[in-house]
Amino acid sequence: ESLLQRELVTLKKEIVNESDSRFSLFRFSKIRSATNNFSDKNKLGEGGFGIVYKGFREFMNEIKLIASLQHKNLVRLLGCCIKSKERILVYEYMPNGSLEEFIFGVRAKKSWPVRRGIIEGISEGLLYLHDYAHECIVHRDMKPSNILLDHEMNPKISDFGIARICLSSVTESNTTTAIGTFGYIAPEYYSQNVYSTRSDVFSFGILVLEIISGKSAVGSYQLSGRSYELRK
Template sequence: EEAKANWPVRRHIIVGIAEGLLYIHDYAHACIVHRDLKPSNILLDHEMNPKISDFGIARICLSSVTESNTTTAMGTFGYIAPEYYSQNVYSTRSDVFSFGILVLEIISGKRAIGSYKLSGRSYELRRYAWQLWKEKGCDELVDPSLGEDYQEMDIIRCIQVALLCVQDSAEDRPTMHDVTTMLSNRNRRLLMPAQPGSFNIDIGDTEEL
């Protein structure tokens, strides 16, 4: 079990999810927005290859840059993008947000909307991760079960990519094509993620919308 949880395996899962999203956004027969990306919808085979599952509330978009509206936001608190939660607007960038949350969970071993204290304040995971990244570096965010068996610069890069994915504005998030490039090409320069805002919801147990 420890071998399955090491950093190379976790990175393999992150890259696999990114490639899966890239496929449904850009290379499937039509552009598909999943709308409910979360841990329980990621299946792992015996080789720890991730498969995105449960397309029950997925929607087809005209293109990967198209925004669509819905009368009611559907998905899971903690993973749902701000524009979708507050304005019922979704696009492929909504999936990018959910992916970023997943990456932070995979790296930290923490839940998306748990309450994490830092400097006397409580934050949900994405704001907690940003505060650590900005103020203290990323060591405190990394799952302790990883020990020191990872390349620090690699994991910092993955955290920075995740923070770019969870930007408040959909326009500020990368596409999944950008994400896969940033993960595979370590020479690709990364932008600095802005401080995320907060949802007007309680940070308690995950609830279905």
């Protein structure tokens, strides 16, 4: 048994003990079979930046962070797989796709009760990340494609690849480069590389406008004028 496998087994035990959740170590062959050798036909989506890790230790820490998050409005991490240079995270399947498809898709649903429930669910998930998780977490990439919908249309926040821990919900942190999706990035984050929980709240506000109006913020948002065409 390799050192890598022993560390993975130890990680699994730590996650199960700390978060009281089920967590599995998947074989690469099983994931390859389940996705039909990573066929594009089975591809559900792709993050704007993906998840980039400097190395094994950083990846392990990222897994522990995500696995510790337990809330009905966050996508649940089922397990992981590490083989050679491959770093794979396995999440629960969301049958109704993303919020992006719900709002802007060809068969976009316009039910007001459903839209209201989605807004409430996203807000509850964000509140958990900012105030009730083990550590204050800023998502930094809140957008429709990162909100997934389960079989009952409950929203689940996903893609924590660029999420960061803050000391508290009122603390501001600096980064060398603003990372996220243009149209959803808070002005101070874009111009000054300063992020906080308020950055997520700004992005959430854009999401609410999109859900209500059915119009995309991308291409409508003018950073210099701080104006929106969604009201039209």
